Amino acid sequence: MPTTDQPTIAVLGATGHLGRLAVEHLLQRGVEPGRVVATGRAVERLEDLAGQGVRVLPVERDDAGAVRSALEGVDRVLLVSGTDPGRVEQHRIAIEAAADAGVELLGYTSGPHADTSSVLLMADHRETEELLEASAVPSVVLRNAWYVENYTAQVATYREHGMVGAAGEGRVSLALRREYAEAAAAALTGEGHAGKVYELGGPAVTMPEIAEAVSAVIGEQVAYTDVAVEALRGILADAGVPAPMDAVFADVDRGIAAGELLVPTEDLERLLGRPATPLRAAVEEALSAG
Numbered sequence: 001m002p003t004t005d006q007p008t009i010a011v012l013g014a015t016g017h018l019g020r021l022a023v024e025h026l027l028q029r030g031v032e033p034g035r036v037v038a039t040g041r042a043v044e045r046l047e048d049l050a051g052q053g054v055r056v057l058p059v060e061r062d063d064a065g066a067v068r069s070a071l072e073g074v075d076r077v078l079l080v081s082g083t084d085p086g087r088v089e090q091h092r093i094a095i096e097a098a099a100d101a102g103v104e105l106l107g108y109t110s111g112p113h114a115d116t117s118s119v120l121l122m123a124d125h126r127e128t129e130e131l132l133e134a135s136a137v138p139s140v141v142l143r144n145a146w147y148v149e150n151y152t153a154q155v156a157t158y159r160e161h162g163m164v165g166a167a168g169e170g171r172v173s174l175a176l177r178r179e180y181a182e183a184a185a186a187a188l189t190g191e192g193h194a195g196k197v198y199e200l201g202g203p204a205v206t207m208p209e210i211a212e213a214v215s216a217v218i219g220e221q222v223a224y225t226d227v228a229v230e231a232l233r234g235i236l237a238d239a240g241v242p243a244p245m246d247a248v249f250a251d252v253d254r255g256i257a258a259g260e261l262l263v264p265t266e267d268l269e270r271l272l273g274r275p276a277t278p279l280r281a282a283v284e285e286a287l288s289a290g
């Protein structure tokens with residue numbers, strides 16, 4: 001049982017990569033395990049955290065009743081953006097439940113320049129940010145730029161086919177998931193973040209620079225080949241990415257080429273209290289984590 005008057009903090013999406021890391025960072029920041037509510041579907045992944053006293057709850061985001069009961073008595077919430085096509089509706093359910101629970105701060109993991117971006121993937125984030133603006137819940141928008149892991153997760157493919165993209169010489173701001181998670185934990189445990197929109201990202205790098213960093217770390221040459229956006233969509237479709245996600249993912253590279261996934265580094269640096277990890281070290285860490 002909690003023994004202090006610390007706020008109780010819920011993480012919606014704690015079973016995922018970022019959410020779990022956010023829970024770990026909340027604990028590292030001294031939040032009592034009994035003051036952390038960790039939710040998701042695959043809660044068996046959180047057994048170790050439950051063993052430490054974290055309140056683990058299975059919550060399906062479409063189930064408004066389950067979301068509401070998870071947020072009862074909660075003071076702050078990290079809403080990790082979802083993955084389902086209907087995620088905006090799920091976010092609406094969570095935001096309304098947070099408002100009804102009288103939550104004092106809700107952090108939402110959005111995307112770079114979500115309010116103005118032409119990148120297709122940002123449309124759901126823009127809509128969710130609009131829901132937040134219209135809601136009575138004080139919020140902090142954590143616009144996470146790209147994960148280093150988006151690229152390191154593809155290393156097996158890179159070894160076989162090289163790295164193929166359509167981003168040209170465009171730069172994308174990268175950081176490790178754990179860094180975005182730590183920033184979220186800092187915002188959720190800190191003061192003065194309500195009403196803020198943070199553009200979070202680390203070093204701004206090009207695709208050839210990522211290929212070079214991966215090559216150096218794996219000790220094998222990975223070449224970057226640039227193709228047209230439509231050609232990239234076709235490659236993704238051939239690799240089994242279903243429509244419309246083939247077009248949505250290819251469109252990310254169009255966005256990178258246009259500089260739409262580039263953010264200044266100051267917000268992340270300020271929340272972390274240090275600069276984000278440089279590219280090569282970040283690639284090394286992500287690959288050694290598996």
Ligand SMILES: NC(=O)c1ccc[n+]([C@@H]2O[C@H](COP(=O)([O-])OP(=O)(O)OC[C@H]3O[C@@H](n4cnc5c(N)ncnc54)[C@H](OP(=O)(O)O)[C@@H]3O)[C@@H](O)[C@H]2O)c1
Pocket residue numbers: 012013014015016017018019039040041042043059060061062080081082083084090109144145146147150
């Ligand atoms: N910035 C980037 O580069 C980037 C890259 C990829 C994704 N994203 C976004 O950032 C989010 C966090 O990234 P991540 O790597 O941590 O993703 P992830 O590992 O896929 O985590 C997604 C989380 O959302 C939960 N979730 C999804 N649909 C749900 C539903 N219907 N009901 C209950 N829980 C649901 C998942 O629960 P279960 O696992 O228990 O089902 C999981 O906890 C993603 O969800 C996505 O919106 C950003």
